[in-house]
Amino acid sequence: MISVRDADANPSLGARLPRFEDARLLRGRGAFTADVPPPNCLHVAFVRSPHPHALIEDVDVGRAGSAPGVVSVLTAADLPHVPLVDAVAVPGLVKTPQSALAGERVRFVGEAVAVVLAESRALAEDVAELVEVRYTALPPVVDPETATTLPPLDPVLTSNEVYHGERATPGLEEAFAAADHVVSGRFTTGRLTAAPMEGRACSATFDPVAGTMTVRCSTQSPHLLQRKIACCLGMDLVAVRVLVDDVGGGFGQKIPASPEEIAVALAARAVGRPVLWVEDRRENIVAGPQGKEQRVELALALDADGTFRALRCDVLGDAGAYSFNSASALIEAYLAAGLLPGAYRIPETGWRVRSVLTTKAPIAPYRGVGWTSGHTARELLIDRAARLLGRDPVDLRRQNLVRPGDLPYTTPTGMTYDSGSHLATLERAAKLVDAANVVPGPTADGYYRGVGISPYVEPSGWGSAGAGESSWSFASHDSVRVEMAASGAVTAVVGTPSQGQGHTTSLAQVVASVLTCDPRRVRVVTGDSASTPLSTAGTRASRVATVIGGALLLASERLAAKLALVAGHLLGIDPGEISFRDGRAVAPAGSLGLAEIATAAVADPAVRAALPEPDLTATAFYDPPATYSNGCVAVVVDVDAGTGRVDVVDAAVVEDCGTVINPMIVDGQTLGAFAQGVGAALYEDAGYGGDGSPHATTFGDYLLPTARCLPRVALEHRESPAPHTRGGIKGMGESAMIATPGAVACAVAAAVAPLGITVTHTPIRPHELVAPTAD
């Protein structure tokens, strides 16, 4: 357990410091995109396809275009542009372009066909109903298993399979042949949507004189959106400015540039007035990016004593309608296969990975990305193996986990776990839910009880190297700037917006840890692509603490060196004698406060005369090596075999993300991801019917977990600092979303095993758990 230090006494890393952003948000003074409409803006309503798959024969805007208060109704023909296309460079991936508005063909229910611009949102919605689109329906492609047997969804395709890859270690077949046991299974995870409480939102203002586009957007990746808009609209990168203040949750959905965001920018340029789009919940659920739909077939080879020898998987991912733009069709299946071994020592692995297009909303990253589905399948399979071998599931995992002596450990899929506490976190999580004393099966009070243990590894803190070990190499580095004003106050400028992660606080703590000042003296500034240093990837992949945090450590050290030069001059000593303590430059000869040094740097002519560049600005670039967090989620469930209701009655998460910056924020990330994991296991379902229409369209049918669905979660931390990243910081935002669905699914599977019921799918539906009646 890490110590929770008093923030006032020690402002360095590890303090449970309350968040600076709260003062604003608690008073209703946030600045979400809809709160800051551009002056004189028009409001957008999209005309969206009711068909999963159809040819657009004709769009008649006649009646709509002449309605009072309507400024314009635009279709694809009115807004020529370069379509969005998957940016990932993986050999074998076939990319299908996606236009901001569908022109000839719609490929999922909710795809935008036309954009209505009116003086109010209500009017725009009214008028959207007047736009008459004539479609010729085509057969939907719903089942990923049969997608390749249906005609390709895009002319660039020869098949709806956009990726097919196979890989195996040399000893795989031999290991299976020599195994004493082979346990196999077929598992599926349903479609989910991230469902941030603030949906997507975007405004755009085009200045025809300057030739510039200013976009305000609820995005995780302002620089990435800037690139996409510039590319799609044929503008120079610096002519596009992306602003982002508060974002009401993202969880991955707001990483890619949405086609609607491109349409908003195109519309603003076309009509010469600012345009604001704030999607409603139905748009977010139906037309926003989704995630997680996979089918995973696994086979595990074991020795008689339970030692894991080899694991083989066949992963099929449902990418939805397009090989998506700045995310990728591979964000699910491909990543699932890479993390196949998880926290276990498995010498041989093999995979087949396929990704197919279907007539559903395109996928994008959703917290835990493809790892969640692969992890869930593997943990269910290990529990199945334990039952077949008559082994305690905790003990079988203990036997096969990565041990301290194995580290650094390289998996056969090419990830090198740099450090960790895999065994210790397993033991502790199991202890916290008293797993050893949970007897699976019927309880005295009429329920069926089970425990699920889910040790995890999170490939975290993606720099380019981490991204490369997990998936494909892309630029995932950051630059930052740290400057000190004459008052001694510090400004840290970064390119990664927060969607609730508390960067304004945690990053201030990082800077303060170097300068030894009060973190309240550090203002973290972000949210403007024009003035913040470049963040190539934005806020994603649990990377901000590691990449931005590391860059800030470096920049702060450079700033401290500059301060030491000035202080050395003022004190008449060698700067090398100076160290920083309690916000002062300290040397045997005397000490100076940061404000004194900063004031002298700006105003003292003697300092200027003595030092060539006494400026107090420092920049840094950081692209860290790969690093891996770990931990364990444990839950206990009670199943009502009469109704199929599942209660999660006890839960624990023991996590290890290396050096902790702010344990309160780590707790919050863990608890939030845990809740999403319970939702994924039991409630949330963005599935489609056989006719290609989405089942869920509102929060009345896409069921998010509520406070009554969740137990109090016991949280503990271990700290295994990353040996190779600055400050030993790892990322952790996705961990509990990787491991919790598996924990819950394993617990339910254990509970209902005595009833002869097996669990092979999440979300687990109540009717699947109702004990068969003797009739």
Next chain:
Amino acid sequence: MLPDDPLVRRAADPVTVTLTVNDRPARITVETRTSLADALREELGLTGTHVACEQGVCGACTVEVDGEAVRACLLLAVQVEGAEVRTVEGLAAPDERLHPVQQAFTDHHALQCGFCTPGLLMTVHRLLAERQGVDEAEVRTVVSGHLCRCTGYQGIVDAVLHADRTWDRPVVSTDSLPPRQR
């Protein structure tokens, strides 16, 4: 419905509404169909009230109307003629000191992105104005009327239990809600 439909034309008729918002008189002119949430945001600039589902499920838009916590997305602005409305902007003291409920939220990390927070604050404010000595099960039941995607609710539950102890207020009721049904 279509804009040239007579019903829509009537729904778009402007109506003037007089009310009290956060202890100050207010007078707004809105279309009949304008929700209270939209009117607060667009006519009065009180953008702390957030809209997240527009159908009463998520609770993000909750405000107090005449001492009751209500979904501002399910109420038309014309329905609050003469009413006293309190929004999240009216919770902190005039000197900007946080209300004990707000203070408890920051102390217990009960918010992350902050989008659902204003609605939760209003519900919790109303709950604790009427009740003292709440227990965790009751708090979870009340909080389950709101959706939060970030926190997993544990910090929120802790904040409510804490504010129940720290908010110095006249006791209205210590009767508990019926026990939670499993």
